[in-house]
Amino acid sequence: MHRFAKPSVFLKFTAPILPWLSVLTAILIAVGLYFSLIASPVDYQQSHTVRIMYIHVPAAWMGLFCYVGMAICGAMSLIWKHPLADICARATAPIGAMFTVVCLVTGSLWGEPMWGTWWVWDARLTSMLILLFLYLGYMALVNAFDDPERGSKAGSALALVGAVNVPIVKFSVDWWNTLHQPASIVRMDGPTVDPSMQLPLALMILGFTCYYFVVLILRVRLELNERRIRALHLSGMFDERSNPATAKEQSYDAGHNAEAKQ
């Protein structure tokens, strides 16, 4: 696994994967939207509002998934000091925060006609809101230092400490008897969602997960390329006075290998 943690290897591996993954994401979400908005049955009680669920549940799942991914990346960056793990954790935070916002907003839109209120201080809603605050705290902390390295390390520690909230979100509906319905997909005795609704839901969850990876790869590549440009600037390659002959000899990847060796 450590072999793949080098930024240059990451760039090489992800370049051919990216277009395929993007196409797969587009297909999954398009088919998923077709099934969830048109081809799936309406709920006998909720009628068409049930369709909000096909966005809401995948977004909630991604909010938690991104946080777990961020905490794992944080742990990896603290244990093995991979520069790539740092970048992945940083790149994941805004994506996860956006998914959490989508989850809260769609939940609120669904709650208005169904529960008669936009917001209740229910255990799952509140713990999801805390998850959003943890994302915001992480992003604020990571960007609060002049030295980005120090910011990433502090952020990794915070991501690990904040991970205690993830099981609280997942099990809040089982531990507290609340307004939000109990778990119906991931549970011991199998899902209780109707099979006709499982297919669009599964497609959307897969599509959202693929979307996350596409955006993650794009963001990591962007960050890596920005670092390259910064390294090249520092090495004086863009300096007009420097001799183009010596500049050409410099490895394109010099900045990264130096970082990876640390």
Added chain:
Amino acid sequence: MNGFWAILQRDLRLAMRQGADSVMVVAFFIVTTTLFPFGVGPEANILARIASGVIWVSALLAAMLSLERVFQTDYEDGSLELLTLSPVSLELLILGKVLAHWLTTGLPLIIAAPLMAVMLNMNQDGFIILMVAMLLGTPALSLIGAIGAALILGARRGGVLVSLLVLPLYIPVLIFGAGAVEAALLGISATAQLQIMAAILLLTLAAAPFATAHAVRQAME
């Protein structure tokens, strides 16, 4: 263990010499609590109903505001660097610093809390439970807060940042702390909430010094 007592005595002596810090925390707590009757109106029933929550939230904010001084001054004058280099384990030293922080902020808050409870017209049944809950809750607040205080060492706008980092992690203490008092006021046994608070305290006591020490070492690199 000598290092632990030494740092505890040092921090307490520093707090005594500067004096104002502890008083400021209690003053902040009292002023914040006093704001609520102005905000929601002086009606005794409403105040009695929200008293436990108001006291807990004010205590949380007061404990958070004083976090900065746990590490910040030592970081600025370089003594924190000497502490990380000392042969005594950093976790133990941090535990000493956190205990000093609790003795100078948490303990005065616990003493001031019943006073504010009287002023907010809280039923007397809740007083003992309120103090027991704060006795269990405030050390956990100091321990969790130390992690945040250590993470922001050297950051820009550290004071604002620490609230964003620490307050979400304070929420469980708030929920069960206020819940225990509510239960006592309703005449139900508050043992369950107090046991959960004790569990939170034990968990933070076991884990927080390590996380804090890690964050301090990072800041020193």
